[in-house]
Amino acid sequence: MTVLLDIDQLRTFIAIAETGSFTKAADVVHKTQSAVSMQMKRLEERVGKPIFARDGRSSRLTDEGERLLDYARRIVKLNMEAVASLASAELSGRVRLGVPDDYADRYLPEIMARFSATHPNVELTVVCDPSTDLIDRIDTGDLDLAIITDCEMINRETEIIRREQLLxxxxxxxxxxxEDPVPLALGRQSCNWRQEAISMLQAVGRPFRILYTSSNSTAVSAAVLSGLAISVLPESGLRPGMRVLGPSDGFPALAPCRIGLLRNRHEASALADALANHIVQGLDNISEAAIAAE
Incomplete structure (x- = not known):
């Protein structure tokens, strides 16, 4: 007899695998912990093999569980695509997007204009927070999509949609x-750009002091434009009145940053898919030449 896998059970299974905990997964899929445990018991009965092994307070996957996880992700993704393809062309409702304020000014006008023109009945909620906070909000289901940076630093399945040089x-x-030491205006201590800047200056023996710290890019840019400090920004963050500094100025070349799109896979929707397409297209329309010309 053919065994049919339950989509809802697979969604819960993926949540447990990604959070490492039945308790955390319960919050993600909006179920009680006992309901999650019962779902996983039923799923193990369906596949006929144990898929979890206890590891202290965490739950790790067995070899069979690891194999099932790949199939589960593909099955759930295909299910979402099928539902989206059959959805009404006249979409309505609300979709929630998170974006670091480093990119809000540059990216949002193009994205919002295109999305509003094609989906006038949809309410778009935008949250501006650092990437690390946006990742947490995706995990807790507070956001449908998030544009994040430094994707290589997180353990998430992220769609890379743009690469920019850090300057x-x-x-x-x-x-x-x-000035010696050179004053810096940087993000908070958890910011990867801040860590990169400090590491590179230390590597070349360039003395520095942290003069301003803020997670708000507007505040950091204000410190730069007023001549109070030096900072690091991606190419799209360049503004009139700013100059790029390089090795001839005593500042070593920085690594490029990757910009990615993170989706809430537990509550995907046709609206989120439609917005994701506009984000990818909108960033494609921002050419390197246009950035350099600013």
């Missing part, structure tokens, strides 16, 4: 980059 930035009207 040292100063003011065109000031010479603060000549």
């Amino acid at each position: 040292w930035i100063g003011s065109t009207r000031h010479s603060v980059h000549l």
